[in-house]
Amino acid sequence: MRKRSFFIGAPGADANSFDNLQVIHKPGPILEETHYYPFGLTMAGISSKALGFGAPENKHKFNGIEQNNDFDLNTYEFFYRNYDPQIGRWHSLDTKPVDRISLYAAMANNPVRFTDPLGDTAVYFRPDGSFWKFQDDGKKEFSGVFFQKSTTTSTYEKNGVQYEVHTYSDGVNFQFNDAAVDVQAIKNGEITNIAMATDALVNNEMDKSGVNSADTKKGFSYAKENSTAGGKMDYGMQPNLLKNTFYLREGTAYNVADFGNYLWGRGMAQLEVDLPLATIGAHYNNFVNGRRGRDVTEKYNFGPGTYGSPGLFDSKSDQRAIISGYMNNPKYPMLQQREYDKYKSILYTGH
Known part of the structure; x- marks a missing residue:
């Protein structure tokens, strides 16, 4: 509860007196x-x-x-x-x-x-990465568990076929970057697997896109040239990234479209493009290309109830993925300090 403080005083040199002074606080009725x-x-x-x-x-x-x-x-x-x-x-x-x-x-x-x-609010994946089931875990928001260990607890025979009963453990808990779309994609049968997005995978995508060797002084120009559909920085369209798979990184599962946004954010940081400029650029791309159908691809179609017509600007989930990827880059602390120094200079010099 916020505390209220009152100061009553006479800062002048003259003698002062107060008579019948009252401080009254009337709270509203408790319903x-x-x-x-x-x-x-x-x-x-x-x-x-x-x-x-x-x-x-x-x-x-x-x-x-x-x-x-x-x-x-x-x-x-x-x-x-x-x-x-x-x-x-x-x-x-x-x-x-x-x-x-x-x-x-x-x-x-x-x-x-x-x-x-x-609510069926937990999504379970087996240690091999395949979707197992939905589970009601009592939470209001969707989340997931990627089990890492499988143990055979018993076996049984039915109609001449031998079956094994497995128990899964060592679960890795995660959230979805875009829960509404992601869960519906599972129900539609479009996404059936999950995989760890390792540092090796991320670094390999950065190498292939050329951002690790590009001239950072021309970072924005490089990004503009290579972020078009099918370009080197159109990460989600790379053939090794699969439509039916979530990519799990830093406690968040990304569908292939959002993982492409994550990698794009990481690439923009590698090119040392300021984060505000990167996010505005994504909004501009959605406005110019997304709304005109230039970025339409079957790879990002996860079935009924998922992606509809693009909005005026980039979606919250897309922006969230971009920012997460940007902040994951080892250069982020340096870029953050550079941004701080820039605005501090503007604040104190006025230009």
Whole structure:
């Protein structure tokens, strides 16, 4: 809570006196105050009802879900099933079960960490990089896990065929650069794999594009000449980068289009082009080429519900990928200091 400070004084040399001075602060009315135990049961003794104040009762409470007070059951009517906060359990089986967790357990038995019991919000990939399944992990935002280790726990035979049961472990957690597009691409069957975007892979792409050997004094001109469709810096279109694969780097998974943006940002830093100029250049390219269909390619089409018509400027996810790639370049601290010195000079000299 922000603290308020008041100064009352007389800086002059003359004697001063104050009479009947008052400082009054009137807070707004508290409409409702409700305290919960971790699994959602109300702490009745210190909440609005017991304290005798508040507006007409708000029915949407724990997790923003409507509470049902019929017959004093005090249950919550979630989208798929009813929840009882007194026992921290569902009244019916979980239709989206999670391994090793009871079918009646709520919030993965960890309500402090997980708040949303809906949604298929985790995407799991096997150690070989292939897509495994969606999993409801209780989080509101989509995320992913790339398991690194596979262990055969048992075998069984069915119809004369021998099968192995595997357990995956050592998962690498990640987020999606463009979750809405990326998850839909998985559901469309367009993206089926994930791979680590190693330093070797990134450096190889920089070498092939020529940015490591280009004259940095002409960096912007080099980028302008080679960033056109099919150019050396049109990274996403390089044949070794695959449409069906996410590229995982620094905790973020990029589809091939966004990974191309990431590499372009990295390349712009290698050419020592200022970051603001690079991002504005991307907006300009989208305005001139994207909206006219010059950059349209089947490689970036991930099926229904993914990319639609280009907007006026570069998308937030594209800009995010460019900035991440730029900041990943070892030259970034030097470029950041150069930018700071430039603006400091403008600030103090006025030109």
